[in-house]
Amino acid sequence: MSIKNKKNILITGSSQGIGLAIAKHFAKDFSVYVTGRYSDKLEKLCRENNFKGFVCADLSLSNGAESLFESLNENIDILINNAGNYIYSPVEKLEYEDITSSFMLNSISQLKLIKQVVPYMKSQKWGRIINIGSISGVMGEANASLYSMTKASLIGMTKALALELAQDNITVNVINPGWVDTELINNDDLEQDFSRNEIIETIPQRRFVTPEEIASTCEYLISDNAKSVTGQSINICAGLSLGY
DSSP states (O other), X not given: OOSXXXXXXXXXXXXXXXXXXXXXXXXXXXXXXXXXXXXXXXXXXXXXXXXXXXXXXXXXXXXXXXXXXXXXXXXOSEEEEOOOXXXXXXXXXXXXXXXXXXXXXXXXXXXXXXXXXXXHHHHHTOEEEEEEOOTHHHHOOTTOHHHHHHHHHHHHHHHHHHHHHGGGTEEEEEEEEOSBOSXXXXXXXXXXXXXXXXXXTTSTTSSOBOHHHHHXXXXXXXXXXXXXXXXXXXXXXXXXXXXX
């Protein structure tokens, strides 16, 4: 089955950063649906990039995933779970609200969205699901225990679902980026904890991963060349997972 026939692809958290790079990468060959919290920004992105459509949704809310699909009203062939947040805090200073909202956004909503798309994928005997995790979920990160914990959960979920859906020709994989050169790197709040130069010194290749590298990996994973690749946890981290 050729994948370049305008299949519907849903990318969550796609108004900026990695998600937006993935959406732009696929806009020519797929019907791309983007999501985020701000409708004005999403509408502008759709006009500028020829995206098929958008849904304004807050996936940190308990009903966020369900409301997203109520608004979308489209069958999805390819799901890329990218939405997430990063909280850098000593464990004793974490707020209860941070814990609940991060788990909903980084982990629970991913499973809820998969639950929504799988029936159609099964009926077509074809589907691709990619979860965007983090190298922090592979290695752990001091002062980011909540983030590491939620992203680590995606690895277990990916492996289990890959087994469950294998005979339906649905692949499920997780990409674990290291430090990616996005708006997060240039955030003033992040600079209070460590500078760009300090981060680079911890990366073996002494560079940030580009969002386009993540998008290209997604392209491979949804291609026919990767139909045997499922349940895999792929680190795109410029060597960060190897230590330094």
